[in-house]
Amino acid sequence: MDKTINNKAWFLVLPVFLIVAFSAVLPLMTVVNYSVQDTFGNNHFFWNGVGWFKELLDPSTDLGDRFLNSLGRNLLFSAIILAIEVPLGILVALSMPREGWRVAACLVILALPLLIPWNVVGTIWQIFGRPDIGLLGYTLNKLGFDYNYVSNSFDAWCTIIVMDVWHWTSLVALLCYAGLKSIPDAYYQAAQIDGASRWAVFTAIQLPKMNRVLLIAVLLRFMDSFMIYTEPFVVTGGGPGNSTTFVSIELVKIALGQFDLGKAAALSLVYNLIILIVCWVFYTVMTNADRERPQTTGGA
Amino acid sequence: MARIDLVDLAHSYGGGTYALKPMTMTWRQGGAYALLGPSGCGKTTLLNIISGIVTPSQGKVLFDGNDITHASTRERNIAQVFQFPVIYDTMTVGENLAFPLKNRGLPRDKIAARVGEIAKLLDLTPYLDRKAVRLSADAKQKISLGRGLVRPDVAAVLFDEPLTVIDPHLKWELRSKLKALHQALDLTMIYVTHDQTEALTFADTVVVMHDGAVVQSGTPEDLFARPAHTFVGYFIGSPGMNIVPAGVKGREAVVSGHVIGLNRSYDNLPAGGKIEIGVRPEFVHVADPAPGLLSAQIERIDDLGRVRFARVRIGDVKFAATVPNGVAVPEKTVGLVFDPAHIHVYSDSLLVEGRA
């Protein structure tokens, strides 16, 4: 629908502009500024051009090595949790009741993990996994597993993956449930009449109709997991060693730990760019999928 | 192919009100039936009971004598075409048609042969390799229908207002195709609709429903010429039958003080009943006012191209009458000519037989 021009609306947006300018745009510009400069402290800055960016992408340098390794860890992490959360979320959505009071109960239970502040999630699992006072850690060790997320990097990875699955599968499940509910009953009746097996109903009716919802779920989960910071930081702090050091954690170490503002600024810009590109790819795929559908309107 | 019997069938969704009042009827094998009625009359409930989506709260449903009242939809081996096309998005047209046979485990060459047969019957052969999603609404409905027909032993094909989303021009094609299919395949077909043209053109037997009960069941000619209930007279025909209160004695009916002659004698009408006469607009003609004719005031003329209807008033009673071709309509007042052979007398909405 074409909007007609009404310039007075801009005044309403002005306060928001100003706030965003101060809290986001100016700091962003500062970061860009830092990313092209170098400093030895004492507020002496000198021009470095694209130096930091070149270093970032060069695995032989320390910066590049750390960045590319942490990027690899991020990608591995995102791939694993997507591979677990999406099928699990679909399964949960399929198992949920469709009507009656049980629906409300299930929705509330599913929503609970999503409501918890992220650092609290991290803290819960940090304590939960401790071999001395944590229920999980203690039980696993009692059963004979040598579980210690502080010293063993495999255990650390398992812990943060399980934590993320616990935290976020509900989102995928809720989105898929919404998608499932929108399928008219007639499709299931037709499938019954056609003698379709449960699996055939899933592949021929439910999955195709959940397409768009699944795409959104995958996009959201990829973005969030790629940007993850709080939860793993609280649980493992990036350790043991740097086995769970993701890009965000690396970034904070460089910026606030080493106070290497130039390197950190460049890293954060590249990080931002990667996420933007991924979003753009998803968006294009989604809108292309929309255009493929035949147009149907109620009278044109 | 199945004969369907409904034995003392009724359904209530709870709360004491019947969505479907108790009924017993037989649907013969190979018949083309239409369930006709306004929204809420129970026709969709009845269809859902026959297809197995709803289990009736009382009574039995028999297919060829077997009690399938509690059998699942799949066990009944019926086909159903819904109001909007139901197709499997990820499959081509051919795969859609093959789906029911694949689920039964038929060998691939048999499936291909049967799909080819049905596609030819429905004019879908050129589209067999196209993705089903891309086709128009009427083609999709044909695919829905085809999936039902592809099983050679299907008991009955049920239609739930299938032409709702189809363009008017294409409705004609699909309708005559359905009729031709019925004649070619000798299947029991049950068609639910609120559109009387659809019902009357498709069915051999039309079952008119009103308020959960079957009001009349018969051929289109029967329903048109001898409605057993004033509702049938009103619902069938466009415009519907004129139904007006009258005083009937012997061979005369008195409407708003005017006398109309009848061709049967009605002597024993129940006292205290609501007496009405019904006559279709096709059997009432407009003419110049004359002393022997009932006079009426013209309200408007509806010109439909091939026929013209006059909306008139006799006193405070509204009538619709035909304007014969070539007749110029008088300005304000007209005379009405009735065809006594087509005037029916109703008492408490039910048809009364007169003596010749």
Place this chain on the structure above:
Amino acid sequence: MSITLDKVSRDVAGASWIRDVSLTLERGTLSVLLGPTLSGKTSIMRLLAGLDKPTSGRVLVDGKDVTGFDVRKRSVAMVYQQFINYPTLSVYENIASPLRVQGVARGEIESRVRDAARLLKLEPYLDRTPLQLSGGQQQRTAIARALVKRADLVLLDEPLANLDYKLREELRTELPRIFEESGAIFVYATTEPSEALLLGGRTICMSEGRALQVGETPLVYRRPETIEVAEVFSDPPLNTVGIEKKNGSIFYSGGERASVTGLYEGLSDGAYRVGFRAHQLEVANASPGRHAFVTKVSVTEITGSESFVHLTREGYNWVAVLPGIHEFLPGQELDAVLDPNDLFIFDQSGRLVAAPAAR
């Protein structure tokens, strides 16, 4: 108030939805937009209302250019195919809502709402919410809400399409009376030719975004300017056949040869397309003055008052309508006749060349 579309076109995402349409609608008139789905009816209505801006061309109200004016500045009311009412408000509140927005005095609101309710027979239902009403009543509420505004322009987009057949008939007989009493400009979109004929007024025949013909409804029906208009304005679909006039005879494609009589007399030699509606084709034996065809029945449809016979002949599919009940069997051969005084002749480009004389 009069509203004019001046050479209006509208393109959406590269596709042309409306092409070069010019129309003028006067106060107190009813115009029917007739055409198949996706022919541009809704787009035209949205342009008239100001919901969309044309890609080219102007929209004028009383001579003033209002192209691009926001719809809230225009005096418009619209009724949709899906009965759109405020679900939480009572029928009374629904009808009163546009008046409350306009800030009309309470006494005035009361009287106008009651008037509209009376006109649309909603008085017993004023306290109910729309979901407690039947489809027909919900649509009446929507129409009442559109009327009570006393807008200069009232648009109805296939308002009866979602209603039961009988309900549609009933509402349709009431609409002309309601329109006359109101005095605004009414624009009514529909896909059914019979609705256009019943409503009267003027008809704007649309196809593929173009306005094919505009005129008084009976005139457009009886004298379609092109074969496209005749096809849009026929239900059952228009029957056609090709002919060639040469050497003093008429040759129908398919082989029949007939003498040059009736409307064929005024034609110059050449090829033409003849169109005739279902009631112009008679199932009867050949008789002098009539052109006969041998056809085969494919299927007969009986409605009780009429019978529709589907015939095939040399690759043409025709439909004939006969009064009364006639059961013809598929495959049966039937003679069908045409009255050369009662058909439409179009030239090769589709323009009307001859039509039956007015009755």
